[in-house]
Amino acid sequence: MPHNSGLMPVLALETSCDETAVAIYDGERGLLSHTLHSQIRLHAQYGGVVPELASRDHVRRVNGLIRIALEQAGLGAADLSGVAYTAGPGLIGALMVGASVAAGLALAQGLPLVAVHHMEGHLLAPMLEPERPVFPFLALLVSGGHTLLVSVEGIGRYRVLGESLDDAVGEAFDKTAKLLGLPYPGGPHLARLAEAGQPGRYRFPRPMTDRPGLDFSFSGLKTAVATALPVDADDQQRADIARSFEDAVTETLAIKCDRALEATGYRGLVVAGGVGANRRLRARLADLATRRGVGLYFPRPEFCTDNAAMIAYAGWARLADARPADGRLFTTARWPLESLQPPGTRAA
Amino acid sequence: MTLRLLAIDTATEACSAALWIDGAIVERHEVVGRTHTERLLPLVHALLADAGLRPAQLDGLIASIGPGSFAGVRIGVGLVKGMALGLDRPVVGITSLAMLAQAALDQGAERVLPCIDARMSEIYWGAYGRDAAGLASPLCADQVVPPGAVDFSALPGGDWSAVGTGWGTYADVLTPRLPHRLLSVDGAALPRARHALTLALPVFARGEAGSADDLAPAYLRDRVALTLVEQQAARAARSSG
Numbered sequence: 315m316p317h318n319s320g321l322m323p324v325l326a327l328e329t330s331c332d333e334t335a336v337a338i339y340d341g342e343r344g345l346l347s348h349t350l351h352s353q354i355r356l357h358a359q360y361g362g363v364v365p366e367l368a369s370r371d372h373v374r375r376v377n378g379l380i381r382i383a384l385e386q387a388g389l390g391a392a393d394l395s396g397v398a399y400t401a402g403p404g405l406i407g408a409l410m411v412g413a414s415v416a417a418g419l420a421l422a423q424g425l426p427l428v429a430v431h432h433m434e435g436h437l438l439a440p441m442l443e444p445e446r447p448v449f450p451f452l453a454l455l456v457s458g459g460h461t462l463l464v465s466v467e468g469i470g471r472y473r474v475l476g477e478s479l480d481d482a483v484g485e486a487f488d489k490t491a492k493l494l495g496l497p498y499p500g501g502p503h504l505a506r507l508a509e510a511g512q513p514g515r516y517r518f519p520r521p522m523t524d525r526p527g528l529d530f531s532f533s534g535l536k537t538a539v540a541t542a543l544p545v546d547a548d549d550q551q552r553a554d555i556a557r558s559f560e561d562a563v564t565e566t567l568a569i570k571c572d573r574a575l576e577a578t579g580y581r582g583l584v585v586a587g588g589v590g591a592n593r594r595l596r597a598r599l600a601d602l603a604t605r606r607g608v609g610l611y612f613p614r615p616e617f618c619t620d621n622a623a624m625i626a627y628a629g630w631a632r633l634a635d636a637r638p639a640d641g642r643l644f645t646t647a648r649w650p651l652e653s654l655q656p657p658g659t660r661a662a
Numbered sequence: 663m664t665l666r667l668l669a670i671d672t673a674t675e676a677c678s679a680a681l682w683i684d685g686a687i688v689e690r691h692e693v694v695g696r697t698h699t700e701r702l703l704p705l706v707h708a709l710l711a712d713a714g715l716r717p718a719q720l721d722g723l724i725a726s727i728g729p730g731s732f733a734g735v736r737i738g739v740g741l742v743k744g745m746a747l748g749l750d751r752p753v754v755g756i757t758s759l760a761m762l763a764q765a766a767l768d769q770g771a772e773r774v775l776p777c778i779d780a781r782m783s784e785i786y787w788g789a790y791g792r793d794a795a796g797l798a799s800p801l802c803a804d805q806v807v808p809p810g811a812v813d814f815s816a817l818p819g820g821d822w823s824a825v826g827t828g829w830g831t832y833a834d835v836l837t838p839r840l841p842h843r844l845l846s847v848d849g850a851a852l853p854r855a856r857h858a859l860t861l862a863l864p865v866f867a868r869g870e871a872g873s874a875d876d877l878a879p880a881y882l883r884d885r886v887a888l889t890l891v892e893q894q895a896a897r898a899a900r901s902s903g
Contacts, residue, residue: 364887366732370879373736377747377875391748407733410699414737417703418744422717640707643699643737 322395322633325383325419326626327376329412330404330432331459332356332363334375335622336383338394339630345442347386348623350616351375358498365405372411380419383622391423396636398629401429402646403459409645417639426636428629429644433651435624436586437466438631439613442623447611451582452574454567454599456589457619458484458501461530462651463574466584469631470656475574476528483563483589486532490539490559494552504556505592510549511557516542518562523569528577530570535562564595568602575606582609590618634658666715667722667866668745669858670706672698672738673730673758674778674827679706680855681713682863688713689856698737706741717749722871724862726853727755729786729806729882730778739879746874753874754862759826763790763798764857766823771845773820774798777828777836785809785828785836786882789817797861806882809835817842825851 323340337348353371357363384390399416402409413429420427437453440446452475455462461478481489484501491500496507518538521531539559544551571583583603589595590612603610617623634657667682677698680689690709694701710717725742728735739755746753762776767790777787788804801817809832823846829836830849837844865871888896 359889359891360887361890361893366886369732369736370881373739373743373879376740377743377873380747381875391750407736410733411736411740413699414702414740415744418741418746419748420744421703421706421741422745422748424717640703643703645699 322630323387323389323393324396324398324428324626324630324633325380325394326398326430326622326629327412327416328400328620328622328625329372329376329408330400330402331408331620332368333620334372334379335620336376336379337622337626338383338387338389339623339626341630345623345626346389347383348621348626349379349382349386350621351379354499361498363405365407368405369407369411372408376411376415391419394423394425396426396428396629396633398428398430398625400432400435400625401644402432402649404432404647406645406647410643413643413645417643420639425639426633427639428632428636430625430628430632431649431651431654433460433462434654435628437464437472437584438469438628439586439617439624440584440611441627442617443611443613445611447582447584447609450580451584451611452571452578452580453584453586454571455587456483456567456585457587458482458488460587461532463528463570464651465578465580468656470654470659472651472654474652475577476530476570478530478532480531480533481536483532483567484587486535486563487589489536493536493540493543494556501589505560505594507553508556508560508594511553511555513557513561515554516558518542518558520562520566520569523566528570528574530566532563535559560594564592564598567595568598571599572602572606575608580608582611584611586613586618588619591615632657665866666720667724667859667862668720669724669726669855669862670702670738670742671726671758671761671853671855671858672702672734673726673728674734674852676852676854677701677705678855679709680859681709681715682859683713683715687856687859689854691854693852696734698734702737702741717745720749720751722751722866723753723874724858725753725755725877726758726761726855726858727878727880728758729780729804729880730758732881735879735881739877743874743877752866752871753877754865754871755877756858756861757804757880758853759786759788759804760790760798760800760861761853761857762825762851763788764860765851765854766825767792767796767798768857768860771823773818773822775822775824775840777824777826779827779831780806780883783808784883785812785832787812787828795864797864804880804882812836812839814840821845824848827852
């Protein structure tokens with residue numbers, strides 16, 4: 315459990331990719347505020363996230379969002395107990411914006427600064443909901459950058475049981491959507507198109523389910539779609555392909571979750587990350603949880619995608635690791651989840 | 663009425679912070695390469711500690727807004743944005759080119775051509791004169807161009823002083839393009855926070871310092887990616903060429 319108690323409101327900044335987000339969490343009242351600006355429209359005209367433009371937009375938005383978050387919470391900067399920021403993994407230039415603004419805020423008020431691991435934020439996002447999972451649990455982290463099956467024994471006690479050997483799930487969605495002629499970001503568009511599709515019209519592989527193990531591979535699926543897609547595909551064919559693709563992905567994820575639950579004997583399954591907002595994945599995992607009699611925990615959809623609420627929670631839970639804003643401004647593009655330690659035990 | 667201001671510059675390979683305390687300036691300045699994330703906070707902390715000042719005693723903040731390294735500029739601008747919001751104090755942004763020009767004016771120069779190596783075979787440059795108060799005042803808009811495309815022809819005559827790493831890298835290209843006399847060339851000069859203080863003081867005195875929310879870097883180089891339409895056009899041009 316977190317080493318602190320009481321109010322201790324922590325303000326958190328999330329700027330690891332293309333969302334600028336600010337939130338405030340404390341131990342007694344929970345989430346006090348959360349606000350977010352999405353850069354999707356900015357990057358859409360480029361067909362993907364342009365890191366330099368993402369960094370520039372974070373600089374533009376961040377102060378206004380901090381003011382909104384403070385106002386929503388009814389707090390001033392002097393009322394805070396700490397400032398948290400996403401230190402990685404992510405786009406290094408974008409991360410540095412959050413880190414430097416957080417450091418300035420912390421320096422101004424003499425507050426401690428907490429560097430938060432973005433994926434730990436996702437793992438702990440269900441703690442923001444009324445029904446919280448109990449440790450240990452299995453977590454499926456699925457986003458544009460990650461596909462991870464993680465054994466979570468406690469905060470900072472993570473073991474990666476399986477991961478994608480190539481494309482992340484979200485990446486596979488986006489690339490397949492592009493093949494189908496859908497605009498960026500393709501994942502949610504593909505899911506909408508799949509709603510109109512007939513299941514079973516196409517048969518795509520369930521990669522790496524024919525052998526033991528918990529790793530994933532999604533790059534072959536994209537190739538299978540490219541092969542199956544007629545040059546002059548009509549709307550119904552495209553919808554059918556989208557549906558069969560989505561079924562292949564979600565069934566693959568469910569098979570691996572089933573195996574991991576069997577191997578660990580855990581009674582809880584947490585699903586987080588942007589793809590966790592996918593309706594068909596949610597339905598399939600709900601079936602699995604019912605069949606196995608385990609608890610299923612989703613953050614609400616807005617806390618599946620990148621947000622600062624999860625960073626504020628993780629930052630609050632890690633106040634024991636906070637440091638004064640007088641040293642190195644820590645950010646890192648790569649940061650293995652398994653290198654994390656429980657709060658208060660990190661080497662100096 | 664005492665005035666205490668903190669200025670920060672991280673736009674180039676230098677990293678500096680300076681305090682104005684009732685007319686006295688103290689500064690810390692280091693050449694850090696690309697390690698601003700490691701050096702800036704300890705440097706600011708030490709500067710404040712030596713002066714016996716707490717951040718809450720500051721009346722305003724000044725950020726060097728570039729041009730320079732995009733990431734470098736954002737570290738200093740980000741720190742100032744966060745500090746100013748946390749302290750509820752006004753801010754002023756000063757360009758790195760104006761800071762370089764002010765340094766030369768303080769050494770007796772009358773007309774200055776500050777120029778910073780912008781990498782990617784380009785330079786940031788501007789032209790500055792001295793106003794009645796002895797402050798650097800722009801004679802044209804700051805710009806980013808390849809050194810071989812610099813147009814100095816509209817500049818007024820007189821004796822010019824050249825400062826900055828752009829001259830260090832491209833003096834052989836730039837010097838013949840200037841139709842006026844070049845008094846001196848300092849190709850190693852880097853911006854220093856103390857000159858941002860000098861330039862920002864009158865803005866604070868006039869009560870014209872602004873909100874940290876509006877503080878924005880001056881990147882100058884704004885085309886950093888091709889849109890889908892431009893990518894398509896480029897592909898079409900390649901395949902037809």
